Amino acid sequence: MASAIEVESADVVRLVMQFLKEQGLGRSLSALQEETDVALNTVDSIEGFVADVASGRWDAVLQQTATLKLAPEKLMALYEQIVRELAELRELATARELMRSAVALRLLKQTAPARFAHLELLLKAPAFDVRDAYPDGSNKERKRADVAAMLAEDLSVVPPGRLLTLLGQAVKWQRHTGRLPLGSRLDVFRNAPPARKEEDDLPTTLSAGAVSFGSDSRPTSVAFSADGAHVITGSHDGFVEVWDAETGALDTRLAYQSSDELMMHEDSVLCLATSDDGAVLATGCKDGGIKVWDLAAGTCLRRFPGAHVGGVSSLSFTRDGTQLLSAGSDSVARIHGLRSGKTIKEFRGHASFVHVAAFAVDGGQVVTGSADGTARVWSMATSDCVATLTPPQSSATASAPIIALAVLRRRSDEVLLLPRGPSVFLMTFAGAVVREIRSPGGTMTAMAPSPRSALVHVLTDDRQLRCFDLESGEEASAAAAASEGDVLGLAQHPRRNRIATFGSACGVRLWSARAAAAAHHGASASSAGAATAAAAATATGAAAAAPSDFVSTAGGVTITSGDTL
Incomplete structure (x- = not known):
């Protein structure tokens, strides 16, 4: 085994000192020398x-x-x-x-x-x-x-820009080994794509492109990557693929996709989720198994075979990416430790399929939605049910199954619930109905809130994509025809007005609020695989998962004194 390379802390300080000196930050350099007692x-x-x-x-x-x-x-x-x-x-x-x-x-x-x-x-x-x-x-x-x-006697000479050169070499190695987050830009400090400012929420019903599937393949799940640069799809034949979110083309910059070594399961991929840093992808299968992947390298990091009896309907990562929440057709939600590879918590109590599970904004609770017509709030600490939410029902004899839910980032004590029917309900964690949003036509089959929680987009069984204002409950724009065939679900971009819808006959369609996106209309790509999932989850066989500087060039990687690549 290769021996570890030790780096003295004083050498790290000297690298920073050299950078400060080259940037003309003399006072900062003097302060660092005085505080650390390290000489450059x-x-x-x-x-x-x-x-x-x-x-x-x-x-x-x-x-x-x-x-x-x-x-x-x-x-x-x-x-x-x-x-x-x-x-x-x-x-x-x-x-x-x-x-x-x-x-x-x-x-x-x-x-x-x-x-x-x-x-x-x-x-x-x-x-x-x-x-x-x-x-x-x-x-x-x-x-x-x-x-x-x-x-x-006391002086030495080192090449200029050592800190930036070492960073460039490290980034090049991470790119070579597939450890870099997807995308062409990198926030070196966070080791993640640079954060992009969120857009104001707008109705997203303008067709902006498509991912087309071959006659032998159809999508069963779809999700956006954490940086929103990619659409990730899962298909009924078990393939998982990564597409450019702007063009709809398969991203062949990923070595495993260019060589046709795709991520895959033995059966249909029903749900997807990416970690907050975008480095890890989780996929849930119809056979009850879960796989966790290095998204940049396409390698399987962890397997949870038989995580559920029957299909896995929903997946969601904790904020730190160390645990994975799953829901399934065995009426149970579970939390799995990615380091230990073991199931560490179970949430039992639903009387039927658990279609969707999500973490509360503070991470201290879990919310589940079931075919028994209820949503439940669970304590992460004790695994006990602390509240049961029952949306108003249109029928006195049957409870409509909860087919989607979404915890709102900007309304941390509220949750959107979608029972199969004409309405979506905004409710508190205590069970009070804040607002009912009713579709003027068709039964709602899938939903996803906008990034700033001002709007909610829904799909209806008459194949329409509709948008509603969460404050007023009114429809915010005219409906758009989502597909000529069945539409199974939709996914919301994490920061932009961009949506992906998918169906058994239509592949994946991309939607935008900007007219410029129309230039991408008709862009397509053929695939062995398929699509789904987002911030909400559907029960139609697919679930949505939550979502003048100094310059150094090292081996083709250029890093400036800013912190992005």
Whole structure:
């Protein structure tokens, strides 16, 4: 096994110091040196530094030594020689000011008063005499050479931009090994795609492209990647594929897709979820198994065979990405530890299929929706049911199954519930109905709230995509025809006005609120695989899962003094 490489903390500090120096952040550099007691002591060229001393270019020498940590005796010798040469040039006022203000010369006065007094006599003399200045028989040139040799002992030369070069090499290696999050830009500090500002919520009913599937394949689940740059699909034949969210083309920049080594299950992929950092994908199968994937590399990191008896209907990651919440047709929701590979919690109590499960915004509770017509709120700490939510029913004899729910990020104490029927309900965790949103036509079959929780988009069984205002409950735009065939579900982009819908006959369609998106209309790609899932979940055989700088170039990777790549 390869031995570990140890990096001294002082070396890390020096990398930061070099970066500060190159960026002209002198005060920050001085503060870091003082606080850590670590010296940078590097120059661009030792030969150049020695030449500056030998030529008496003291302004350049002092500029470089200002950021160095040198022995007091060496600094005193340097300043002593500078005062001698100022005396020779009869720059007496400058020399006296240096004698008063330079820390090294004040130290000379305390530790070697005779040497300090000798300098004072040189400044008081009516004329400069080499024999008085160098009583040991030396001269200016030899003294300069002695000072240069003395200072050079403590100096080293390192290539410029070491911090950025190392970052570039690390990023290149992560890209080579498939460990980088998907996308062409990277927030180096977070090791994730750079956060993108959310758009104001707008009705998203303008067709903006498509992903087409072959005659032998159809989508059963779809989700957007965490950065929204990709649409991930799962199909009835078990394939999982990653598509460009703008063009609808298969992303062949992923090595495993370009070589046809796709992620896959043995049966239909019913649900998908990505971790918040976008690095990990979870997929749930009709056979009850769950797989966890490195999304950039396409490798399987963890398997949970038989996680449920029957199909897995819903998946959701904890915020830190260490645990995975699943729901299934065995009427149970479970939490699985990704490190241990074991099921660590179970939430039992529903009388029928659990179609969807999601974490509350604070992560302290789990909300589940079931075919028994109820949603339940569970304590993460105890696994106990703390509340049961029952939406108003249109029938006195039967409870409509809860086929989708969504916990609202900007309404942390409220949840959207969709029982199969004409209405979606906004309810509190205590069970109170805040608002009923009723479709003017068709039974709602899937839903997803907008990124800022101002709107909710729904699909109806008459194949319409509709948008409603959550505050007023009114329809926010005209309905759009979602498909000529059955429409199974939809997924909402995490930050933009962009939606993906999927169906058995229509593949995946992309929708936008911007007219510019119409330029992508008709873009398509053939696939062995399929689509679904988002911030809400459906029961129609598919579930939605929650959702002028210094520049260094290293091996084709360019990093600037900003923190994105």
